[in-house]
Amino acid sequence: MCLAIPGQVIEFVDAEMQLARVDIAGVRRVIHVGLLLPDGLTVGDWVLIHVGFALSKIDDEEAQRTLLFLQQLMGDELVDELQQIAESRVE
Numbered sequence: 001m002c003l004a005i006p007g008q009v010i011e012f013v014d015a016e017m018q019l020a021r022v023d024i025a026g027v028r029r030v031i032h033v034g035l036l037l038p039d040g041l042t043v044g045d046w047v048l049i050h051v052g053f054a055l056s057k058i059d060d061e062e063a064q065r066t067l068l069f070l071q072q073l074m075g076d077e078l079v080d081e082l083q084q085i086a087e088s089r090v091e
Contacts, residue, residue, distance in 0.1 A: 004048040004055055005070065006063035007031070011043060022049065025067060027082050 007022035007029070018034035020041070033041055033054045041047070046063040047054035058066070070078055 004050040006046050006058060006066050007049045007054075008063070009033070009041060009043050009045045009047065020054075022047065022054075024049065025082050 005024055007024040009020050010023050010028065012020045012033075013030055018032055018037060019030050020033045021028055021030050029052075031047075031049055031052050031054055033047070036047065036054050036057055039057070041054075041057065046058045046060060048056050048058055048066075074081070
């Protein structure tokens with residue numbers, strides 16, 4: 001099963017490498033946004049992220065629905081996973 005999770009762009013960190021920092025339910029990570037740059041991407045936009053790549057831009061309503069769905073589906077497992085990600089040094 002493949003899972004894409006919503007994240008909100010909070011800053012662009014490297015234009016040449018097409019990297020941006022996103023907030024994923026309170027966890028901040030740097031991801032590759034090059035697939036979306038031709039169509040335009042700005043700070044505050046929501047994106048669906050899979051294995052460190054932004055795959056598509058989504059609106060705020062869809063981001064909130066998806067996060068709620070994941071919380072309902074995964075429950076405490078999602079909380080545990082986000083905590084492990086927050087404690088890791090992947091950047």
